[in-house]
Amino acid sequence: MKQLLEGNHAVSMGVLRSRVQVIPAYPITPQTHISELLAQFASDGTMDARYIKVESEHSAMAACIGAATAGARTFTATSSQGLALMHELLHWAAGGRLPIVMACVNRTLGAPWNIWNDQSDSMSQRDTGWLQFYCEDNQDCVDSVLLAYAVAERVFTPAMIILDAFILSHTTEAVDVPDEMTADRFLPPLNNPHAIDLDSPRAFSPVVAPDHFTEVKYRQFDAARRALTVIDEENRRFKEIFGRSYSSIETYRTDGAETIIAACGAVCGTIRAAVDRLREEKTPVGMLKVRTFRPFPSELITDAVSGVSTVFVLDKSVIPGQGGPLAQEIRAALYDANKRPRVIGAVAGLGGRDITVDLICEAIRGLEKTKDTPQPFFLGMKK
Amino acid sequence: MTTKITLTQIDQYPEVPSSWGGMEWNKTGSWRFLMPVFSPRPSPCSRECPLQNNIPEMMALLADGDTAGATLALALENPFPAVLGRVCPAFCTEACNRDRFDERVSIRAVERLLGNEALKKHPDLPKRKATGKSVAIVGSGPAGLSTARFLALLGYAVTVFEREEAPGGVLRLGIPPYRLPRDILDSCIDAIRRLGVDIRTGVSIGTDIILTDLEKDFDAVFAAPGAHRSLDVDLGGYTGIGVLSGLSFLADVFRGTIDSVTGEYAVIGGGNTALDAARTILRLGGSPHIYYRRSRDEMPAFTDEIEEAREEDIPISYLTAPVGLTEKKGRLAMTLITMELGEEDASGRRRPVQISGSEREVCVDRVITAVGEAEDFSFMGTDGDKKDPVSILDAEGVLLGGDAGGGRRTVADAAAAGKRAAIMIDARLSGRPAPEATERMTFSRWLEERPAPEGDPVAFEDIQTAYFKKSDAYRLQKTDPHMRSGDFSEVTAGPTERDAAAEAARCFVCGTCIDCKTCERFCPDFSLSIIRNLKARGVGSSVRVDEDFCKGCGICARECPRGVIVMKTP
Ligand code: SF4
Ligand code: SF4
Numbered sequence: 001m002k003q004l005l006e007g008n009h010a011v012s013m014g015v016l017r018s019r020v021q022v023i024p025a026y027p028i029t030p031q032t033h034i035s036e037l038l039a040q041f042a043s044d045g046t047m048d049a050r051y052i053k054v055e056s057e058h059s060a061m062a063a064c065i066g067a068a069t070a071g072a073r074t075f076t077a078t079s080s081q082g083l084a085l086m087h088e089l090l091h092w093a094a095g096g097r098l099p100i101v102m103a104c105v106n107r108t109l110g111a112p113w114n115i116w117n118d119q120s121d122s123m124s125q126r127d128t129g130w131l132q133f134y135c136e137d138n139q140d141c142v143d144s145v146l147l148a149y150a151v152a153e154r155v156f157t158p159a160m161i162i163l164d165a166f167i168l169s170h171t172t173e174a175v176d177v178p179d180e181m182t183a184d185r186f187l188p189p190l191n192n193p194h195a196i197d198l199d200s201p202r203a204f205s206p207v208v209a210p211d212h213f214t215e216v217k218y219r220q221f222d223a224a225r226r227a228l229t230v231i232d233e234e235n236r237r238f239k240e241i242f243g244r245s246y247s248s249i250e251t252y253r254t255d256g257a258e259t260i261i262a263a264c265g266a267v268c269g270t271i272r273a274a275v276d277r278l279r280e281e282k283t284p285v286g287m288l289k290v291r292t293f294r295p296f297p298s299e300l301i302t303d304a305v306s307g308v309s310t311v312f313v314l315d316k317s318v319i320p321g322q323g324g325p326l327a328q329e330i331r332a333a334l335y336d337a338n339k340r341p342r343v344i345g346a347v348a349g350l351g352g353r354d355i356t357v358d359l360i361c362e363a364i365r366g367l368e369k370t371k372d373t374p375q376p377f378f379l380g381m382k383k
Numbered sequence: 384m385t386t387k388i389t390l391t392q393i394d395q396y397p398e399v400p401s402s403w404g405g406m407e408w409n410k411t412g413s414w415r416f417l418m419p420v421f422s423p424r425p426s427p428c429s430r431e432c433p434l435q436n437n438i439p440e441m442m443a444l445l446a447d448g449d450t451a452g453a454t455l456a457l458a459l460e461n462p463f464p465a466v467l468g469r470v471c472p473a474f475c476t477e478a479c480n481r482d483r484f485d486e487r488v489s490i491r492a493v494e495r496l497l498g499n500e501a502l503k504k505h506p507d508l509p510k511r512k513a514t515g516k517s518v519a520i521v522g523s524g525p526a527g528l529s530t531a532r533f534l535a536l537l538g539y540a541v542t543v544f545e546r547e548e549a550p551g552g553v554l555r556l557g558i559p560p561y562r563l564p565r566d567i568l569d570s571c572i573d574a575i576r577r578l579g580v581d582i583r584t585g586v587s588i589g590t591d592i593i594l595t596d597l598e599k600d601f602d603a604v605f606a607a608p609g610a611h612r613s614l615d616v617d618l619g620g621y622t623g624i625g626v627l628s629g630l631s632f633l634a635d636v637f638r639g640t641i642d643s644v645t646g647e648y649a650v651i652g653g654g655n656t657a658l659d660a661a662r663t664i665l666r667l668g669g670s671p672h673i674y675y676r677r678s679r680d681e682m683p684a685f686t687d688e689i690e691e692a693r694e695e696d697i698p699i700s701y702l703t704a705p706v707g708l709t710e711k712k713g714r715l716a717m718t719l720i721t722m723e724l725g726e727e728d729a730s731g732r733r734r735p736v737q738i739s740g741s742e743r744e745v746c747v748d749r750v751i752t753a754v755g756e757a758e759d760f761s762f763m764g765t766d767g768d769k770k771d772p773v774s775i776l777d778a779e780g781v782l783l784g785g786d787a788g789g790g791r792r793t794v795a796d797a798a799a800a801g802k803r804a805a806i807m808i809d810a811r812l813s814g815r816p817a818p819e820a821t822e823r824m825t826f827s828r829w830l831e832e833r834p835a836p837e838g839d840p841v842a843f844e845d846i847q848t849a850y851f852k853k854s855d856a857y858r859l860q861k862t863d864p865h866m867r868s869g870d871f872s873e874v875t876a877g878p879t880e881r882d883a884a885a886e887a888a889r890c891f892v893c894g895t896c897i898d899c900k901t902c903e904r905f906c907p908d909f910s911l912s913i914i915r916n917l918k919a920r921g922v923g924s925s926v927r928v929d930e931d932f933c934k935g936c937g938i939c940a941r942e943c944p945r946g947v948i949v950m951k952t953p
Binding site: 095096097098156194200201202203204205206207208209212215216218219223 | 390393396397398399400401402403404405406409
């Protein structure tokens with residue numbers, strides 16, 4: 001049965017259905033609704049979970065690490081500066097191989113101060129070793145929680161599900177929340193073989209000297225790489241049970257396309273509409289949605305764009321001195337391809353500025369003119 | 384225990400970074416540039432106590448329900464805690480670290496309860512076997528009794544000579560029973576007698592027996608003659624009747640020679656004797672009025688006494704001094720002058736200066752003078768009148784102590800001087816090297832031949848206050864001022880055992896390890912092990928640091944609630 005849910009509450013419902021046991025969280029706009037609803041679930045008995053109030057996001061992640069090490073299914077949510085504050089412990093959770101799931105509600109990073117949406121917070125944590133899944137709509141938000149646990153708990157790597165602030169987090173859509181039994185069938189209780197076992201005492205994440213460190217890191221690297229296959233397998237299982245599918249990349253109307261617009265997150269919905277309009281105008285465009293950003297599905301992307309002349313990458317964050325992170329990754333992936341399309345990097349939607357269908361259409365119509373402008377170019381910026 | 388695990392292939396590595404092998408191979412001690420050193424230290428209260436009472440230990444034991452252990456810990460250093468728990472100005476509490484947290488611990492109230500316990504239960508004090516040597520003591524005041532008591536514990540045959548009919552010196556003839564009930568005093572003296580001390584009263588050294596005879600008959604002599612001679616006040620040359628010294632007035636009352644008074648009494652002075660005289664006059668039916676030439680701030684009497692006199696509505700005129708006295712129709716006309724405070728004098732107090740033209744006259748029936756007391760060397764016979772009797776005693780090897788021995792004149796200081804004299808005499812007679820004059824030697828350390836603890840007393844900054852809850856200090860109950868001023872019943876009621884234990888539980892136990900295990904729990908390298916002191920509830924435990932693994936992070940020193948661990952450069 002469908003319910004009207006904002007994106008944040010869709011995440012909370014996903015957490016409920018995942019039967020999470022420990023939730024350490026610290027409030028921050030625009031994430032707060034997620035943890036508020038979970039706190040309520042934990043206190044009124046809807047969930048058999050321990051909600052831990054902490055004094056900072058750093059502590060929230062520290063508590064997640066403790067709970068996950070003990071073998072509990074663990075969740076937290078944060079945004080922006082809160083995520084930045086966790087940075088050190090994100091590495092620790094990933095290095096410790098703890099299958100924690102966290103929702104990051106995308107909000108830009110200061111300074112200057114701004115509470116609106118872009119993807120600079122999650123993108124700035126892309127190298128911490130966490131899996132990253134960008135959601136397109138509220139249904140995606142519920143389902144991604146379940147999928148994230150399914151993958152994370154197989155590869156012992158934490159996963160971040162990412163949803164755009166306000167566009168998803170505070171916007172209501174009709175969402176199909178899986179019923180308990182079906183959800184349990186997809187995601188059985190966690191039985192982590194690497195959790196603390198009093199009968200077999202161990203030192204967790206101890207000092208590892210140079211003679212072993214490389215091997216330990218290699219195992220982590222290998223697990224993250226294997227995750228792509230596991231994501232695929234779990235997605236297929238998910239589709240069998242729920243009928244919905246979330247592959248690492250998704251294409252839209254790419255048949256015969258000369259230009260492909262690539263992006264992550266909710267903006268893909270807008271791009272779909274722009275593609276439709278441009279196709280009506282007989283402009284041969286399609287869309288590439290990158291859902292799994294970590295591990296980066298290089299091969300899938302190379303295959304998807306082979307044969308087109310241009311990949312127009314729309315980044316909702318910018319790395320000063322470099323460009324958009326998605327454009328950077330796609331360029332790197334294409335370097336080894338036989339046929340390398342031209343990659344144009346655009347940056348838009350910073351700090352909550354709307355990306356409209358018109359804006360995208362105009363950009364594509366004027367593509368030839370932008371060929372020689374320095375990249376990335378800032379779409380819709382005042383002259 | 385370390386398990387050796389050999390990893391040669393990537394798939395031998397565990398999926399998650401964890402080790403069954405232990406971390407002993409990683410000798411984190413090599414990172415250290417500071418070392419935690421277990422450093423039990425004096426508490427500020429013990430340091431300020433003239434007797435060096437082991438306050439932290441007694442508090443820890445009492446708080447833990449071991450009243451008997453606490454009593455013993457106290458009685459080891461304190462010859463009569465029931466007396467000092469009542470009359471001491473509590474130098475300890477003045478220094479209490481809890482002051483900067485909430486309120487100082489009411490140490491004296493706890494001491495009083497334990498003092499009463501000691502009288503009831505007689506703690507089993509360590510006693511050396513008889514040495515076969517004898518010591519004579521002149522005077523049975525607090526110094527004399529204290530020396531006698533500690534010497535008896537050290538195995539000496541002790542004889543105390545007292546010229547009064549009853550022992551106690553200033554405790555009996557100077558301090559009023561409303562501050563020190565006589566049954567308590569008698570029990571304290573009995574307890575000392577029970578140790579084998581022979582107290583001979585009504586024997587006046589210098590008259591009945593001469594000092595040189597004592598020196599011949601005993602292996603050592605200690606003299607604590609006290610300071611019984613009142614200093615004179617210049618009353619404009621008046622030499623007639625109606626003027627009494629405060630000390631002799633009080634002695635007459637407590638001997639029973641005076642049992643009631645009438646009329647108006649001018650009491651001159653601002654020390655305890657003046658206050659005691661005034662409050663005694665009030666209780667005997669007279670009307671006292673105190674005149675003091677400085678202001679309240681300079682008054683040498685204990686704060687409690689001033690406070691209680693005020694509650695009893697005894698008038699005190701500050702910055703007022705008598706300059707003349709004449710007989711007038713069977714009464715006394717006293718000329719008073721107003722003073723103002725000028726430059727500081729040698730005592731550091733501001734010198735009172737007369738304001739000319741401010742003279743006025745009051746009519747009284749009696750004048751009591753109490754402006755200070757001088758030592759009494761009459762026990763030396765004619766030698767006592769010589770210029771420097773102290774060096775004569777020195778030359779003869781007679782130890783001098785108590786109020787006559789110099790220094791601050793309080794019962795606690797006298798008792799401490801007595802303890803020190805006992806140690807000095809034992810050193811001399813047993814051939815052991817005597818402690819340095821500056822060393823704060825305690826009786827238990829002397830007995831057990833332990834060295835003094837090193838270091839400065841624990842400061843408030845050394846206390847980890849996160850482990851303590853704020854609470855109010857225990858306050859003594861006082862009887863109604865108008866009821867109590869009609870007789871000599873005790874002004875204050877002491878705490879119950881429960882009150883005292885609750886107050887003891889407020890003590891931080893500064894500088895003494897009590898096996899709380901905080902350090903052991905916090906050490907990230909499991910480098911600390913506590914060696915529990917089995918003697919009594921872990922009080923006095925010690926901590927061992929494993930140098931192989933302690934990386935010198937200092938968490939233990941930071942977390943120890945009572946400042947027992949100190950970081951030092953190795
Ligand atoms: S807290 Fe206890 S040990 Fe510390 S100074 Fe006060 S009474 Fe003494
Ligand atoms: S923390 Fe406790 S056990 Fe450790 S030294 Fe201090 S008092 Fe002793």
